[in-house]
Amino acid sequence: MTDSVVLDTVDLRILRLLQNDARATYRELAEATGVAASTCLDRVARLRRSGVILGHRLELDPAKLGRGLQALLSVQVRPHRRELVGPFVDRIRALPESRAVFHLTGPDDYLVHVAVADMTDLQRLVLDEFTSRREVARVETRLIFQQWECGPMLPPGTAGTGR
Amino acid sequence: MTDSVVLDTVDLRILRLLQNDARATYRELAEATGVAASTCLDRVARLRRSGVILGHRLELDPAKLGRGLQALLSVQVRPHRRELVGPFVDRIRALPESRAVFHLTGPDDYLVHVAVADMTDLQRLVLDEFTSRREVARVETRLIFQQWECGPMLPPGTAGTGR
DNA sequence: AGTGAAAGCCTTATGTA
DNA sequence: TACATAAGGCTTTCACT
Numbered sequence: 001m002t003d004s005v006v007l008d009t010v011d012l013r014i015l016r017l018l019q020n021d022a023r024a025t026y027r028e029l030a031e032a033t034g035v036a037a038s039t040c041l042d043r044v045a046r047l048r049r050s051g052v053i054l055g056h057r058l059e060l061d062p063a064k065l066g067r068g069l070q071a072l073l074s075v076q077v078r079p080h081r082r083e084l085v086g087p088f089v090d091r092i093r094a095l096p097e098s099r100a101v102f103h104l105t106g107p108d109d110y111l112v113h114v115a116v117a118d119m120t121d122l123q124r125l126v127l128d129e130f131t132s133r134r135e136v137a138r139v140e141t142r143l144i145f146q147q148w149e150c151g152p153m154l155p156p157g158t159a160g161t162g163r
Numbered sequence: 164m165t166d167s168v169v170l171d172t173v174d175l176r177i178l179r180l181l182q183n184d185a186r187a188t189y190r191e192l193a194e195a196t197g198v199a200a201s202t203c204l205d206r207v208a209r210l211r212r213s214g215v216i217l218g219h220r221l222e223l224d225p226a227k228l229g230r231g232l233q234a235l236l237s238v239q240v241r242p243h244r245r246e247l248v249g250p251f252v253d254r255i256r257a258l259p260e261s262r263a264v265f266h267l268t269g270p271d272d273y274l275v276h277v278a279v280a281d282m283t284d285l286q287r288l289v290l291d292e293f294t295s296r297r298e299v300a301r302v303e304t305r306l307i308f309q310q311w312e313c314g315p316m317l318p319p320g321t322a323g324t325g326r
Numbered sequence: 327a328g329t330g331a332a333a334g335c336c337t338t339a340t341g342t343a
Numbered sequence: 344t345a346c347a348t349a350a351g352g353c354t355t356t357c358a359c360t
């Protein structure tokens with residue numbers, strides 16, 4: 001389950017199409033790939049079973065949901081031991097403001113991507129949920145001016161495959 | 164298009180359900196929300212039109228695609244002027260290794276989330292695509308041990324609404 | 327805006343090669 | 344494993360409220 005998976009041209013084309021629009025029908029996939037719709041169904045099911053496709057997620061606009069300000073919080077957790085960092089991550093993940101949490105190499109142990117309503121909300125979040133905790137040694141807050149999601153993720157060296 | 168949108172209980176329930184499984188059928192949404200399937204269709208179409216729903220995206224496992232190593236690159240671009248940073252962002256976004264780019268406050272102008280095959284690949288990426296460029300003054304690389312996506316994003320103060 | 331029903335398309339199980 | 348087909352379910356439209 002941890003290893004890389006062998007994908008052929010059809011798999012790659014299907015993934016590329018579904019990344020553009022995850023609601024593409026099997027008929028559309030069939031037309032675009034040249035194989036039968038029922039085969040596309042099999043392929044997608046296999047990609048899900050093998051763990052390549054983790055899920056179909058809705059992408060929402062935070063600003064439209066009243067969370068117009070986003071930030072990255074670099075957090076040092078000290079001492080950096082399992083019995084402290086496990087519950088720390090669990091609590092942070094459960095916050096409605098959290099979008100993603102990264103455990104990193106380097107002096108800052110965690111990076112937390114948060115979406116809040118405004119600066120007041122951010123200050124409250126930092127003070128009440130981070131610096132107030134004994135295991136949190138340091139928090140550095142950086143505001144996000146702008147962000148970009150990048151193109152479809154595909155295996156290395158497949159830039160032109162299947163086109 | 165930039166302002167927050169008014170969402171009622173039905174909208175919130177639909178968003179919550181679709182975030183758990185973006186492939187939920189309108190019939191399932193109808194059953195869960197208590198309104199007709201055709202109404203759910205209208206609601207989802209409205210949420211898309213108003214920009215709350217940006218898209219339906221496929222979530223893939225980078226490791227299964229031969230990108231078993233992820234990192235965050237903090238980048239200083241100097242001088243930090245539009246005519247330099249615009250092309251810089253465009254080039255970085257176009258890299259197949261890039262997953263996301265953030266423009267931030269603070270001394271590090273950009274944070275780039277990348278997924279690569281291995282350490283050799285990461286070294287190549289940093290040397291060839293970042294430090295080799297004249298406008299890139301500094302790059303700091305942090306490896307990602309582990310990462311977590313967080314729970315559904317909803318408007319502040321709606322934790323219990325509609326349940 | 328929401329509803330219910332009807333028409334048509336899509337998904338998906340199955341048999342075959 | 345891929346295909347074609349068919350049955351059933353889902354989406355989507357529409358007239359009505």
